[in-house]
Amino acid sequence: MATTTALPPEPKQRTRSIGTHHRRLERVRGRERLRRSARIALAALLWIGLFSGLLALLDYRYELSTMTRITAWIFGLGLLTAGLVHWRRWLNFESHDAAALAEQAWPDLGQRLRTSVDYREEASSTSPADPSLLEALEVETESQVTRMHSEPRSPVWPLMAIGGALSCLLVAWTWGLMANAEWRITTGRLFLLPIPYSSVNAEAFPETIAWDQELPVSVHVDGRPIQSAIVRFRKSDDADWTEVPLEGPKPRSLHGDLGATVPPQADDFQAQIVAGPYRGPIADIHVLQPLTIETLAVKVVPPEYTGLPESESDVTDVRVPEGSTIHWSATFNRPPSTIQVNPISGSTAPVSSGDSKLPSISESLNEEHALVSVESGREPFQLLLAAETEDGMRCESPLLVDVIPDRPPSVRLTQLPPESEAISTTELRFGVEASDDYALQNVGIKYRIDDGEEQLLWQSAPSEDSGQVRHQVVLPLEDLQLNFPQALTFYAFAADRRQAEPTSASSDLHFVDIRPFSRTYELQECNGNCQGECLSLEKLIKAQREIVRRNFTLERKPPSGETVDSTAVQTLRTDQQDAREKTDALREALEQKIGPLPMLIYATRAMDDALEHLAEDNLSDARPDEETALADLIAARRNLRKILKQGNSQSQAARKVDQQQLDKVRKPEPKPTSPKDSELPKLIEKMEQLAKKQQSFCKSAAACSSASASSQSQQSSPRQSQASPKQSSENQSDSTPKAPTREQLQQEQTAAADEMNQLRRQLEAGDLGELAKQKTEQARQAALRSAELIGQGEKDSESIEQAERSAAELQRLADHLRKREQPDFDQLLSDVQRMTENLATNQRALSGSVQASQSGSKSDEEEPSEQQAEDQIHQQEQLAERSDELADLVQKLVADAGDQEWEVQRELLDASPVDAAADARQKIHDAADQLQAGKRLPAAASGTHAAGQLDRLAESLSQVQKQFDSMQLARLSEAERQAAALLDQLRFNANSNAKAAAESGAASLGQTVRSWSSGDAELARAAELLSRLASGGSSIHRDRDDATPESETAFAQSPRNTFEGLRALDQLLQQRIQEAFLDGALQQQDAAVPTEYQDMVEEYYRTLSEDLQ
Incomplete structure (x- = not known):
């Protein structure tokens, strides 16, 4: 069967024109694309906002680091990018999507619009169709679309929801920025800005610091408290850090001002501050090394004329002969840039350059070796060796030089x-x-x-x-x-x-x-009172010779251009005036009886000239006039001897005048008792009574305070007091007597202060020294302060302390005045010497203790405790008070020396004890002030210097004591020799004239011994009794009944006549001579007798002397 293959139809040409419905659909497509883009953009913003908020909350709470925040941002942006990539396809809104949207909006169209779009834009993918049909479809679809007035669109609520959420987030964020400062910081930190929640401001480290200086570190924290804050340090060549926490005023709160201290460092080191987010730079700090003396050698070159060898030592305190050259060789641990050596006083202040006592100083510097050479004078001095480096480090060392004066x-x-x-x-x-x-x-x-x-x-x-x-x-x-x-x-x-x-x-x-x-003794008419000579004139000659002797000594006394003591010159002038008045009185009396004596007139004129020169302190011009007056008196004696030997009426008149003048000398008018002497025992007794009153006040105030405390305790327990009020009142009445009230105690203290003020006025009137007035005023002020405190009711202990201080001041002053006003010069001299030695020993021991404690603290050993420092200050203040008493006693000693022999006065004048005691007192007070100010080394130096001055003063007083003992022994020996000679004359000479002469000599001897034995009551009474017996012309056969009753208490059997009185005086003189010898032997022992046994030893030697007698 044959098949026939059909040929495909030929394709027809399609119409490509765009109708109204296509244009309208394009507009819907474009509009919908914009809407979807807006939704995606807002969604992305919302995502960013939510992510930022979450990240901000985490950072606000936990303070995320910068790296964490960066990582979080990368993660968030990554998620956003992934989302955008995922939703990118949704953004491609095509024509068929627009047609689908239109069909949903216009359901009457059916699928016409989508089919039209498919055949128009995707013809290749559609099945073939008749062009006429397609044209008809286009026309019909266009006509229907044209009749549609509404526009197809997608829903609006997603866009509004996203926009609303984004708006709420924006409002909340804005409110947080306005309300919270830290949220603003958080917002800035989201943008990775370097903004911390805590602001840390740290002070910069210094570039240099001293070796023994701490490094203070201060940091100020603003904003949020930080979690940790430290300062760390290490040596420059070390890798490990040492941390020190920074602390603030509030514990566990690192906010505000924080601080810490880096301990002293021996070498250069690094330091850094790490406080919260702040990490400071590592600072290199240079440690300034100390400037110290490593070795110090001293070489002393004495003057050639001394013959002393050179000496070397390594101590800062040296004792050198006067005129020596001292070489200090100092080796420092590093080379100083400058070196200075200045004399300083006890307060370490530079001495004025105009001071004539400044030593000659020269210094040289060779790298770290310094050489200081000083030529010493007569006075001790202190030097301050000060060296300084270029970086400002300073080293100071006191150099003390004690000069041994060339006497x-x-x-x-x-x-x-x-x-x-x-x-x-x-x-x-x-x-x-x-x-x-x-x-x-x-x-x-x-x-x-x-x-x-x-x-x-x-x-x-x-x-x-x-x-x-x-x-x-x-x-x-x-x-x-x-x-x-x-x-x-x-x-x-x-x-x-x-x-x-x-x-x-x-x-x-x-x-x-x-x-x-x-010599022819003509005693028949003068009863032995005149031996062819005028005894009163003899005494004037002796007095004038003493004046010449003293002027001669004073004129040669000042060594090195010093001025003569004006007090000694005034005393010499007073004695010359007294001799002139007595000479003039003798001249007038003799002129009335025997006619003018030219030599006595010349003597008074020469004395007037000498007085004029002495008024100007001109000793050299006064001495020739004094010698001329002495020569004139001797010439007058020669003329009077001729008259007295004539035996006529003129001779008898001259003897009568001589007897009258001699009686004036023999029986001087007693010195009027000064108010000071009569009232002093009463004043001392009154001081002791006031001291006892202050002690009684302390007991009463303590009882009052206890009673107040017990009454408050009874008020705090009312149940116990209400239980048996009758019984408690009976117990209270039967116990201790009622304590005095605060008002009574305040009145008692005020009255005591008034009595102290009256006592101060009496002391001023009695001329008992400035110290007595100052101490009494201090006691009065303490009593007033005690009265004020006891009245306040809350400061009983302070009031009792002030009263105890007042009592102590009064008792100490009473003991001081009793010692100061004793009549025995020998005892006063011994007390002053012993007090000087004890004060020097105690001051040297305290200065050594202060220096030892300070040197121990410098070698990083145990520093002296606060209690030890307070005890040393208290001890130094006590020594300062004792130095005040010593200076006052020395002034009294010098004043009382005017009644002693001129040799003793000269020895005391050479010692210059007043100036020495005043200088030592000033040094001791300087040491007390320096200890109070914390200057321990200068205080030790001042105390050591004061101790050396006191040692020299004690040595000088020892020489005065030896001179006094020597003079006393000489006077005792001479008096005993005269007494023995007079005893032999009375015992073996039957001549009445010779016995009369012996009677006269005994009376004169008694007056002489009485004049210098005021400190020995027994010897003075024996001398006074002898004078009375001899002045009455008594013989050996005077009856016992004629003895004066005043002297009966002095001896076991009162002398009946001149012979017995002379023998009693001679025995006492022998006993005193033996005691003087034994006392001298005691003083020359190698080992000192302890103070507690001194009275026992002296009593033993006194008993031994009586046995020897």
Whole structure:
């Protein structure tokens, strides 16, 4: 069967025109694409907002690090990108999607619009169709679409929901930014800005720091408290850190100001602050090494004339001879840039450069070696060696120099009384003793006849190393061609080998009267009271010689250009005025009886000239006038002797005048008792009573305080008090008496303060020194303060403490005044010397303790505790009070020395105790002030210096004591010799005239002994009794009933006559001589007698002396 294959129809040409419905569909498509893009964009923004909020909340709570936040952002953006990629296909809204949307909006169209779109845009994928049909479909679809007025669109609510959510997120975020500062920080941190929640401000580390200085670290934290804050440090060559936590004012709160301290470092180190988010830079800190003295050598080169060898040591405190050159060689641990050496006072302040006492200082520096050279003068001094490096480190070291002064030589004449008589052919034999610290240049004797020129009698030049010379001199008066009634005056002199200006010294003047070969005693008419001479004139001659001797000593006293003590010159002027008045009185009395005596007139004129010069402190011009007055008095004595030997009426008148003048001398008017002497015991007793009142007040105040405390305890337990009120009141009334009230105690203290004020006025009127007024005022102020505190009711313990202080001040002042106003000069001198030695010992021990504790703290040993420092301050204040008392006693000692022998006054004047005690007192007070201010090393230096001054003062007072004992022994020996001679004269001489002369000599001896024995009551009473017995012209056979009743208590059997009175006085003198010898032997022992046994030993020697008697 044959098949026929049909040919495919030929395709027809399609119509490609775009109708209205296609254009409208394109508009729907474009609009829908925009809407979907907006929805995706808002959704992406919402995602970013939600993710940012979540990340912000996590960062706000946990403070995420920057890397964590970056990682979170990468993760979030990755998710967003993935989402956008996923929804990208949904964004491709095509024509068939638009047709589907239109068919949903226009259901009447059916599938016409979609079929039209398919055949128009995707013809290749559709089945073939008739073009006419397709054209008809297009026309019909266009006509129907044209009739549709509404536009097809997708739902709007997703877009509105996303936009609403995004708006809410934006509003919430904005509110957080406005309400919370930390949220603003969080927002900034979302954008990876370096904004921390906590702001840490740290101070920069210093570039340098001292080796012993701590490093303070301070950090200020603002905003949120941080979790941790430390400062760490390490050595520059170390890898391990040492951490120190930073702490704030509140525990466990690292906010605000934080601080820490890095301990002192010995080497350079690094430091860094790590506080919360803050990590400070690592700072390199340079540690300034200390400047210290590793070695210090001292070389002392004494002056050549001393003959002393050079010495070397390694101490800062040296004791050198005057005029020495001191070389300090200091080696520092590193080279200083500058070095200075300045004199300092006790307060470590530089001394004024205009001070004449400044030593000559020179210094040099060679790398780490320094050399300081100082030429010492007469005064001790302190130097401050100060070195400084370029980096500002400073080293200071005090250098103390105690100078051993080159004392002037001493020279004296021995084996010869100050005044003697000799005939013109006598050979005077006496000794010369001279000594010096190092060596003597020459020793000699000069003499003068009457008021002539001085001449050299003998001179010797010792060897260079001889510091002591003893020589026996034989002086033949016949070679000097002396005749009666000439007088010889001579003295010894010596000079040392000081190179610049040799210092010279002179002995006291000695006088020798040339007497005739024989004497005729004319005693018939004068009853033995005159031996051809005027006794009153003899006393004036003796007084004038004493004035010349003292002027001679004062004129040669100042060594090195110092001025003479004006007080001594005033005393000399007073004595010269007294001698002038007595001379004038004798002249007037003799002129009325026997006519004018020109030599006495010349003597008074010379005394007037001497007084004018003494008023100007001109000793050198006053001495010639004094010697002229002495020569005129001696010439007047020669004329009076001629008159007294005539035996006529003129002679009797002269003897009567002499007797009247002598009686005035024998019976001087008693000195009026000063208010100070009469009222002092009462004042001391009143002080002690006030002190006891203050002690009684302390007990009453303590009882009042206890009563107040018990009443408060009873008020706190009302049940117990209400249980048996009657019984408690009975027990209270039966027990201790009722304590005084606070008002009564306050009134009592106020009244006591008024009494102390009245006591202070009495002390001022009595002239008892400034210290007494100051101590009384301090006690009064303490009592007033105690009254004020007891009235407040809450400070009873402080009130009691002030009252105890007032009582202690008053009792101490009473003891001091009792010691100060004792009449015995010897006892006062011993007390002052003993007090000086004790004060020096205690001050040296305390200064050593302070220096030892301070040096121990510098070597990293145990530092002195606060209690130890307070105890040292208290001890130093007590020593300062004792130094005040010592200075006051020294002033009183110098004032009382005016009644002693001139040799004692001169020795005391050479010692200058007032200035020495004042300087030591100032140093001790400086040490107290420096200890109070925490300057321990300067305080130790001041205390050591004060102790050295006190040692020298004690040594000088010891020399005064020896001089006083020597003079006392000499007076006792001379008095005993005269008493023994008078006893022999009364016992073995039957001549009535000789006995009358002995009676006169006994009366004169009694007056003489009484004048210098005021400190020995028993000896003074014996001398007074002898004077009374002898003045009555008593003989050996005087009855016992004639003895004066005042003297009966002085002896077991009262002397009946001059002989027994003279024998009693002689026995007492012998006993005092033995005691003086034994006391001197006690003082020269190698080991000191302990204070607690001193009274026992002295009593033993006193008993031994009585046994020897």
